[in-house]
Amino acid sequence: MTPYSDLSPSPRTIMTPGPVEVDPRVLRALSYPILGQFDPEFTALMNETMSMLRSLFQTENRWAYPIDGTSRSGIEAVLTSLIVPGEKVLVPIYGRFGHLLHEIAERCGAEVATMEKPWGSNFDPEEIIAAIRKERPSLVAMVHGETSTGRIQPLEEVGRFCRENDVLLVVDAVATIGGVPVEADAWFLDAVIGGTQKCLSVPSGMAPITYNERAERKIIARKVIERGLRQPGQPSESSGLAGIRSNYFDLAQLQDYWSPARLNHHTEMTSMLYGLREGLRILLAEGLEARFARHRLQERALMAGLTAMGLKLYGDPSCKLPVVTCVEIPPGVDGESVRAMLLNRFGIEIASSFGPLKGRIWRIGTMGYSASMRNVLLVLGALEAALLKHGVKLPAGEGVQAALAVYEAETA
């Protein structure tokens, strides 16, 4: 006998900016017996998943497949495959995850130029375009939705300028994909990284990516077939640019694995792929437009409830990220104590934030399966109770009533 008990996780209403609750149909998919990685039934599921990802990213790109790791693995795979050491990269930063792009690009060997906006705001596209003119980077990497501050960055103008000036544009859409529009082709995005554990409501563990022919050309120029798989005569060095520094994140090798050649690389994560495919199937059955509308409705109800309760929303409203609502912690209140009460008494989780916002705001997500009327009403009621218990004066009952009014107006 071992001292370890049976797994028995407590039920949770997860209203953070991720990971959020997983759709029960996805959980069911995770529990199905596995297939071998080269079983034709499994490779057919891989192909279906690629096709679904193209719909998700709104792209005609050939390449759309998951990286086998958490969201930042997708970011690192794209950046390490696209950045030749020594190249100039521009990273506009308006929150924590911009700093992460800076960090990863730097470790890929890039000479990184950054530009920063105060947390709570975003960039005017013209500012970024001016910086591109000045810095002349070969690649721009930026965040579409900053969960650390709850802001969103418009991309189309920057995308068009990059396309016209032969600059690659890489976008971290981890927080937005599946919850708000992400249009890879229409916005001229050369590579996009999505996340599973947010608006897709699939557990953390895969990072769907897509990239176009412009990106692929650069990747192919760095390609080397893996040692142990090379046929006699195949080159041991890349033909053009310096080789890719990572084997695990080598998109040139990964796309061979995801192509009909099925050249052996890693062992695909069977169960996670089942989950991703099911999450995408559910999303496409709901429809992208309906899904985006659902996310906007939940945001509206949540914001109405929070403001009716007398709380102050954080940040510039003109660039609010629809799927994350940041709210200021009332003066004198211990934010962590409120969060602990929500979790321990109500089984509801909301998030704190990072760096300069630590202790100043709470972040409430309305993402994927968690973006539901039920969850919004539960979190508003519980937050009110926790605030009252912490001695905050507020108009009791108003928050939930205001949210209900939003739902009733919607169905009227």
Add this chain to the structure above:
Amino acid sequence: MTPYSDLSPSPRTIMTPGPVEVDPRVLRALSYPILGQFDPEFTALMNETMSMLRSLFQTENRWAYPIDGTSRSGIEAVLTSLIVPGEKVLVPIYGRFGHLLHEIAERCGAEVATMEKPWGSNFDPEEIIAAIRKERPSLVAMVHGETSTGRIQPLEEVGRFCRENDVLLVVDAVATIGGVPVEADAWFLDAVIGGTQKCLSVPSGMAPITYNERAERKIIARKVIERGLRQPGQPSESSGLAGIRSNYFDLAQLQDYWSPARLNHHTEMTSMLYGLREGLRILLAEGLEARFARHRLQERALMAGLTAMGLKLYGDPSCKLPVVTCVEIPPGVDGESVRAMLLNRFGIEIASSFGPLKGRIWRIGTMGYSASMRNVLLVLGALEAALLKHGVKLPAGEGVQAALAVYEAETA
């Protein structure tokens, strides 16, 4: 409506060297609702998993945790964190996965020296020790169990020599962990990488690793805290050796995430962690010794059945890997046609091999949940039928009878 059908994978008896069948209790664990990554209930599960991994690796090391990716992600994380670009690394190669270590070490910037044995054999430890004396590497990386050839490499003598001569020894135990003994401390292994999808019978998706204080000292000397998480005054460059090139695989950052500090890094794969914890719980309940004995028994029965059928086992028997049995494809037989018949008619999967062994051998795994009497008897019966159908002359019925005799002798 979408054109995508309900997920409904066909039942499979998977007798490859991985991925193998997943224990149904692990599949159940994957289907449980998730917890947030910093939920105290979840971090408690992370800590339990670390403790279980120490038992699995037979180590007192502080650090034993999974990398969030497939097995080779664990190899790359260890090598990229331990190899400072320009350092000398020795890789003894006796099959395909030695070439992978070479490839990954090279991409980490190492100056790699290799030594090779013909496929089907392994190294005398004295040969490796002589090469270490000659090459004077700072690190030796080698494979414990080569699934491509079905061979195993003894490690203890090499480990002792490395320890005495201040060389780090990194071992790929992906194929062996949980199926045959892997004794990190007793064999003087500085870092070990295991796999989930083989003898642990957990789906592919995590790579458990362990490393000792010798390895940690080198990692810490390369440490830089992530941009966006750094406090004022914390350094932006490592204090000693050159920094680690990867963010995702930076063990200095990952061990902070797995420590009580819980410094934010990636979003831990909740469902995969549930699965890994359950797989380890099942393994420890069975007991390591009993589990190793079960794997040896299934190997014995399988080998008896195959030889009674008139088939020839491949490779040097003195270094046979107990959990993979390689068998020569009879002359004139199309190995892929036999494999397809097994899969399509019987729902049973066995493997082919790589490079020089492609088309020459089949590889049959007896790993984890798939290492069962039922599976061994089913694969022997089905293989006999498929060979008869392909016109091979063999003593019908003898294979299964020989395996049954092994089981009966065991219980007599």
